[in-house]
Amino acid sequence: MDMKTILVVEDEREIARMVQTYLMREGYRVEVAFAGEDGWAMFNSLQPDLVVLDLMLPGMHGLEIARRIRQEARTPIIMLTARAEEADRVAGLEMGADDYVTKPFSLRELAARVRAVLRRTEGTTTPEVIRVGDLTVDLASREVRLRGAALDLTPTEFDLLAFFARHPGRVFTRRELLEALQERTYATLPRTVDSHVKNLRHKIELDPEDPTHILTVHGVGYKFRPEAEGA
Ligand code: CA
Secondary structure (H helix, E strand, C coil): CCCCEEEEECCCHHHHHHHHHHHHHCCCEEEEECCHHHHHHHHHHHCCCEEEEECCCCCCCHHHHHHHHHHHCCCCEEEEEECCCHHHHHHHHHHCCCEEEEECCCHHHHHHHHHHHHHHHCCCCCCCEEEECCEEEECCCCEEEECCEECCCCHHHHHHHHHHHHCCCCEEEHHHHHHHHHHHHCCCCCHHHHHHHHHHHHHHCCCCCCCCCEEEECCCEEEECCHHHCC
């Protein structure tokens, strides 16, 4: 097995070094950039297998780096975000980042996410069709099928479902989901999300009162159940 190269773009040197040391011990080759422009330059010269990307950087913002990477490559990106950067985090996921960890994070957690993302993306491009149990979401044709039967979703319902399906297992707050939908709805009330979820459940769940795909996380928001968690 060849050694994977990871590029860490993080201006807080102490964090960058800790991440580098830990991931090197895990068996990766790890290079570090301390500023946005350097990160972008090193991405191009190294062609890494994965990028750990801080969002708040001097110079070029992390989101801009993510956007540039996505324009030309499917290289997995794990974002490092502060709790206060909720909107950025959603923007980053929309831009194609594969996962994120929130500071302060444990090195063990980051390493687990690195492993998971590498495993998930190895030798694959982004799937155009996501299958979870009885549900099929075709991102390209915007078609959704339940047990083979095509469903009639509104554009907003489709976008919401696609966002969930691309990030299975992650818990999103109503505000985050609203951010993800914002260009389409212009709604500002987090509760708007509840009615979209309710409508969606009536279409994609066999029993909307006992949903198996979009789960309510009490006191937080919603999550899309990945297949691995079973039905
Ligand atoms: Ca920073």
